[in-house]
Amino acid sequence: MPFTNPCARSRPRAVWSFAAFMIVATMGADARSAEQSSATLSPQALQEIAELEAEIDRIEAGSLERLAAPPDNQVQQIELLGKLMLYDKQLSVNRNEACAFCHMPETGFTGPVSELNRTTGSYPGSVRTRFGNRKPQSHAYAPLSPVLHYNSAQGDLVGGNFWDMRATGRRLGNPAAEQAEGPPTNPVEMGLPDVACAVYRASQRPYRALFESVWGPQAFAIAWPDNVEQACERPGPATAGDPLPVHLSPIDRGRVGATFDQMAQSIAGYEASAEVTAFTSKFDAVLAKKAQFTPQEQAGYDLFRGKAQCNTCHRDGGPGEDPLLTDFTASNIGTPANPRLPYYGESRPDALGYVANPEGPSFVDGGVGSFLSGGHLLSQPSPVDARWLKLAPDNQARIQVPTLRNVDKRPYPAFVKAYGHNGYFTSLKMITHFYNTRDVLPRCPPHDAGEGTTCWPAPESTANMNASRVGHLGLSDAEEDALVSFMQTLTDGYTPLNRQ
Numbered sequence: 001m002p003f004t005n006p007c008a009r010s011r012p013r014a015v016w017s018f019a020a021f022m023i024v025a026t027m028g029a030d031a032r033s034a035e036q037s038s039a040t041l042s043p044q045a046l047q048e049i050a051e052l053e054a055e056i057d058r059i060e061a062g063s064l065e066r067l068a069a070p071p072d073n074q075v076q077q078i079e080l081l082g083k084l085m086l087y088d089k090q091l092s093v094n095r096n097e098a099c100a101f102c103h104m105p106e107t108g109f110t111g112p113v114s115e116l117n118r119t120t121g122s123y124p125g126s127v128r129t130r131f132g133n134r135k136p137q138s139h140a141y142a143p144l145s146p147v148l149h150y151n152s153a154q155g156d157l158v159g160g161n162f163w164d165m166r167a168t169g170r171r172l173g174n175p176a177a178e179q180a181e182g183p184p185t186n187p188v189e190m191g192l193p194d195v196a197c198a199v200y201r202a203s204q205r206p207y208r209a210l211f212e213s214v215w216g217p218q219a220f221a222i223a224w225p226d227n228v229e230q231a232c233e234r235p236g237p238a239t240a241g242d243p244l245p246v247h248l249s250p251i252d253r254g255r256v257g258a259t260f261d262q263m264a265q266s267i268a269g270y271e272a273s274a275e276v277t278a279f280t281s282k283f284d285a286v287l288a289k290k291a292q293f294t295p296q297e298q299a300g301y302d303l304f305r306g307k308a309q310c311n312t313c314h315r316d317g318g319p320g321e322d323p324l325l326t327d328f329t330a331s332n333i334g335t336p337a338n339p340r341l342p343y344y345g346e347s348r349p350d351a352l353g354y355v356a357n358p359e360g361p362s363f364v365d366g367g368v369g370s371f372l373s374g375g376h377l378l379s380q381p382s383p384v385d386a387r388w389l390k391l392a393p394d395n396q397a398r399i400q401v402p403t404l405r406n407v408d409k410r411p412y413p414a415f416v417k418a419y420g421h422n423g424y425f426t427s428l429k430m431i432t433h434f435y436n437t438r439d440v441l442p443r444c445p446p447h448d449a450g451e452g453t454t455c456w457p458a459p460e461s462t463a464n465m466n467a468s469r470v471g472h473l474g475l476s477d478a479e480e481d482a483l484v485s486f487m488q489t490l491t492d493g494y495t496p497l498n499r500q
């Protein structure tokens with residue numbers, strides 16, 4: 001990757017974060033930035049982001065207080081460590097973006113900024129002018145995904161994390177842990193230039209002692225080079241000439257890798273904890289016979305399992321099977337492209353010379369197929385199994401079936417959530433209407449006011465598109481509403497009225 005701004009290397013951190021902010025604030029004044037004006041954050045988004053950052057700091061501060069008297073049980077220690085890292089903005093290049101920036105509890109651990117969900121669909125990274133290519137998924141229930149494997153009877157790949165399954169779990173036996181190794185060095189997310197920077201930054205944090213007592217005193221016993229601070233302040237990706245800019249001995253490099261794995265395992269441990277993966281929705285209460293659906297919710301559930309066939313992919317459980325509302329396979333349901341993604345405009349070098357999307361407006365998300373054939377442009381936490389290359393054509397444009405747990409969880413009713421891998425859909429009614437009418441309604445002419453109601457744009461890709469169970473369900477408007485009503489029972493934190 002070409003870097004054309006050599007002065008950034010020596011800039012002190014505070015000045016640099018301020019400079020990053022100014023790039024946003026003065027967008028349009030600078031000639032190069034003007035080319036990316038689609039990546040401007042609106043005043044409303046900036047306001048929500050400021051509140052979000054304060055809330056993340058509050059949660060982190062509250063968790064740090066628990067270090068004074070940490071739990072004595074090792075599982076709970078790992079959960080606490082994981083939470084401390086998930087809310088730690090110091091693990092991003094500009095010290096401004098924790099994992100939680102894109103995954104907060106009040107939205108079911110997905111994108112917490114209504115204005116971004118409504119407009120850009122994707123989220124900006126630690127370098128605030130860089131947006132990713134997809135909508136944040138929920139990290140709850142993600143650790144329950146199996147290690148990615150090929151089920152030859154079914155002819156399907158099953159498991160892994162990420163919309164394209166690329167966090168396979170085959171190296172660590174844990175897809176969510178491998179997932180957690182993606183964001184820190186993803187240039188459009190936390191943006192560190194080297195995984196060693198995540199380990200170095202963690203070694204400077206108050207949770208270091210707890211980490212060492214859980215994972216061993218070797219964890220941070222690393223001879224850091226004198227310039228480690230500066231090397232880690234320069235946003236990634238690293239240059240081809242210096243791919244690992246924190247220069248370490250081979251043994252220290254190995255130790256960094258092992259400690260980074262343990263950081264990721266701790267984060268996955270927290271994601272799997274009852275605080276996050278809770279199974280406390282009304283739906284769970286109904287299954288446990290501690291609550292009853294309303295007639296509309298019941299009608300929706302019956303449709304979900306019956307006429308609408310939703311549970312053929314969003315599995316609602318069965319003998320020996322948790323109701324995770326996904327079967328961890330992948331399908332192409334024909335989601336239209338989301339033209340609001342700033343990613344389409346990220347085809348020119350940014351202020352640091354980085355090009356997020358060389359394909360520009362012609363980018364098509366190839367989903368699982370693209371991961372199998374080429375890895376992932378932005379982050380590649382797991383090695384690709386070359387023997388699966390032959391599966392790529394059958395998996396082109398397929399996207400992993402997401403869990404529907406917490407799909408409606410939102411802090412207030414007018415809060416907008418985005419749905420689908422690219423955030424094209426902005427309400428549950430809209431995506432349900434799409435399942436019902438994709439193949440029935442006409443294609444929208446450009447800028448048609450009826451888009452999403454009386455017509456649909458073309459799918460982003462028709463490769464391997466599911467035409468048997470999706471697209472022409474013959475549901476009435478009231479039946480669509482009933483399905484939405486059922487999905488609203490999947491929000492965790494329900495207290496059954498009759499709980500003793």
Ligand code: HEC
Binds near residue numbers: 101136
């Ligand atoms: C800038 C926003 C952003 C940040 C920061 C971020 N994520 Fe995500 N997260 C996303 C997006 C977008 C996806 C889907 C990406 C894809 O499929 O390519 C995702 C996917 C995930 C998933 C996959 C869920 C599943 O069911 O497969 C997990 C788990 C997750 N993130 C956890 C984390 C953790 C842990 C961190 C910090 C180490 C983090 N995220 C940082 C945006 C973000």
Ligand code: HEC
Binds near residue numbers: 304331400407
């Ligand atoms: C053939 C498998 C399949 C069937 C059947 C199916 N889905 Fe999905 N569902 C998916 C896939 C795959 C995605 C992700 C699509 C994408 O990102 O393009 C998805 C996404 C969703 C989402 C968005 C969730 C999120 O977090 O973004 C909702 C809501 C949803 N489905 C509801 C339903 C409902 C309701 C039905 C029945 C009417 C249904 N699905 C039937 C496979 C399926």
